[in-house]
Amino acid sequence: MPEPAPELSYGPAPVPLFGARFRGEPASLYRELRREHGEVVPVLLDGDVPAWLVLGYRELHQVTSDPELFSRDSARWNQWPRIPADWPLLPVISPEQPSVLGTVGERHRQRAALIEEALEAVEPLELRGHVERFADELIDGVCGVGAADLVGQFAAPLPVRVLAHLFGFREEHGPGLVAALNDILDGQDRAMAAEGYLRTAMARLVAERRQQPGDDVVSRLLANARAYEVTVEEVTHDVMVMLAVGHQPTADWIGNSLRLMLTDQRFAASLFGGRSSVAEAMNEVLWEDTPIQNMAGRWTARDTRLGGRVLRAGDLVILGLQGANSDPRVRTHGSALTGGNNAHFSFGHGDHRCPFPAQETAEVIARTGIEVVLDRLPDLDLAIPPTSLTRRASPWLRGLVELPVRFTPGPARGA
Template structure:
């Protein structure tokens, strides 16, 4: 059974074709190679992914179980993605995980939805002000890539000047390339400083609410959790905005929304979660004993990657779901089980993404692609799917602040 490299041209240019090839060759669970030819399994099947994420006793989140640690170099670029001995919520299990998850969910649940939307509108307007007078811009580099980090930095407790510096570090870390470790270190330092500041002077923010909780987690654990909350909240939300705007600009079904309509924004956002989800694949689960899954033998300590987009496009499920958009939320885009994205975090991401899209449609009503759709490129990452740029043109319009710049 020959494994397929997970990183390659198909993984970012035509991931749907890659998953089809894997499914034809191997079935619902395929052997893959990570950076450095490290073996793992990619769970492609919807039912199999549901099984893996629903059975933490057999498929644990405890990365100490991995049977490949002896083969992993210290400078492995995937270290920020597949970590070891990291005291974050990603790697806790059992009752301790449930307590920790409740702590973070409560802190996020304290975000006022109307204030969140107001923050998102403020920053969205400021970003559009920076290029609206030019009559053209890049909705990724000048907008979607920046908006979530600025909003999240505000609600987590950072001052506004920190947000822009965090974006590059977040991108480097999540793309798991050559600068991944440097990006992780910068984010770690920023989170350390935030926790230290909020210990001395708490405020009405997520970090302060976490620190005020009496669940008994250390400052180091809280630092790690804030890193996870920011990294997991920023780039997927940025890609949700970018992928949704891309769909609306290239698919005739959504043309009405570009000229004053709003009903299709929800449809576009939901369709992206099914067809072009920002988080394509994610680690991971580790087999606690020898078992079988999807017709293959899984050995104790094997790593299973969650193929979220592959499962969403599983033909066995798609045949049973004729209407996958318009309110059908049975996708895996937020994962599933104990380690799924907390519901308050999903709500925060949705408010930021929806507001970001609606502000674009309000401010730039005659927007159109500035380049042929087929020329648009995706980031070279098998983990998160997003555009490198989304050039657009529109009638020049003055900035709300009146400066035009």
Template sequence: MTTAPPPGCPAHAERVPLGGPRFQTDPTALYRELRREHGPVVPVVLPGDIPAWLVVGYRELHQVTTDATLFTRDSTLWNQWDNIPEGWPLAPMISREQPSILYTVGPRHQARAAVISDALEAIDPFELRRYAEEFADGLIDQFCATGETDIISRYAMLLPVRVLARVYGVPDEHGPDLVSALVDMVDGRERALAGQAHVQQTILALVAEKAQHPGSDVASRMLALAEKTGFTPADVAFDLMVMAAAGHQPTADWIGNTLRLMLTDDRFTASLSGGRHSVAEAMNEVLWEDTPTQNVAGRWAVRDTRLGGRAIAAGDLVLLGLAAANGDPQVRTDASVLTGGNNAFFSFGHGEHRCPFTAQETAEVIARTAVEVLLDRLPDLDLAVPAADLTRRPSPWLRGMTALPVTFTPTPALGGHR
């Protein structure tokens, strides 16, 4: 005699694979269909046939990210650890053993977050913009005389980590290798573990160096603050890894997605020649309509509960559908209308585990500077292909362009002089 599975059990429900070409082509329509067919909480399956829940409703996502007692970041509670295959490609994103801030809860998490925020708070915003302008000009100098380039591979994907490496204390020459490793790590594909290993080696070397020879950089400040609050250099290293991953790729995609919007959307194309909508407005629209971070893993249910009409079992993984929640029709009844600076999006998360405000400010300065410098240097920038031919990376986690080919009037390099 067999027993019927409990209603809403993710191991038996009709599950939706969290992946596939529609995350590249039209995730907005995909999330709309998922919401219509499954409601605000969707049963999904991760690589390796691992079940989870994807929250696509704005109200439900607010509940999950607000109630840290019921939906925790303590990944040791996951009821699927025994089923995770060796070499699982999502291991860099969902870890049982990594002692970083991502999986720290309660007062210890608050103290750890304060170390990060205080270290980032000391960054001089004018100095940060100067670094961003320096690297932006240097990258543009490499292609400005050609009249054409791919903005993603030759600019957006290279800039954020160079700036972050400088303020964190990483030598400039390590920036290019960090780019490749970070992209591999966060895409969650076959090279994810190798990318994670390279990032870890780089950050561990940085922390060891700064412990012996501190400087006026984020890593040195974090080490000093950690010593006062009972955290170890290893804690600092793991948190710097999180900061590098969370700071680089989403910011690179923020740059790329903003430029795509400004080059393809009638609401913004006029701004390239001084029209009515600014870079800041375009960046804010991207956080609503085309947010770089689509989905986040995640939270774990502390006990059996219900969410959005679903029975969630203790230990179930709940994925945060940030992009889907931003597009919830109960919140955005008319997606064609500009948000006018409304920042009630989930693009930086919500609750005590949201992206620290100082980190958000850092990302915004880098992204805005990147877009403004590019448009200042190449004012007649235009797409080199039809907008319909643009493609996205295959990741269901981060939404960014595979390429953004453009043309422009060739201009001479600045050679380091702005």
């Protein structure tokens, strides 16, 4: 029998990092955690698995800037002996993660550079045109009704439809990819089948692009893979991760930004023909309501101290992106509308941050999608009180379950 995993020496009682409390406002939650535990919080993941949640801006900068001490290598984890085979977070932190997310050091830099090069070739104006076309198609489906759910009928399907096109999927594959990614996010009975569908779809696409290269991201990855010593199998895994990681956070960025604009009077002008505040709303969301709240993670290479805590070798460290963004030690009083200040952690930091071309792609998709909504749906308004809006009960990805709106019905773009 394997030896039991070591217990983490916490002191104060650890905080469950799951449950309904994550449906509430993040500012009050992280203030409470910081007040009770400081900048590094002892937490329990599903199944009472112990870890550390880093809320401090400076502490998180330290963790993400030191990949040798705070390693991305999950094989270091001292809790593996107690992790069951069906643990729900295994897809995120498995020691056998075959994608770029599971690589470290020079190997990670090679695969990340290949991805950045493939995404950099996406022409921004052309990308915007694709987003406008797909967004108009989605709005055409609801504009004559006078009511819609801007999450389920717009924000959720838009990013994956655009990304699928950029990667080289045929148009008819878009709806199936949307359904599969939603099933995986729900984590219910259909999740395993949905993941199998995605793997099969990715393998088929890579095989097609090897035979018939095109002007798409997957073809560019394959064309340059040899130069970066990346295999075809690795490309397949990375494309799947790019689609999954690019889809849901971007969808939540759209939904969270639209919610802010519909509930905060500062953005009222943008709802009636103006666009100047769209970028400000999106930036405020990245500071105050970021789609990726927490990330697992890093693993300590040796015993160390962080934020007054003693961490043992192999401890799991959760990156508290929203907690760091709201750290009062580095924030000025008042609104986060800081004239384009991008010093937030919403895209990560260090070697494993979201690649800059991927950030640009997500921003174009989100901003263009929001602008199409504002252009196409006159006198847009919430259909329910703001207090009735419901969030997913997740500590990882923060987004609305739905965003019901009403508006004056209008004709489809092609009518």
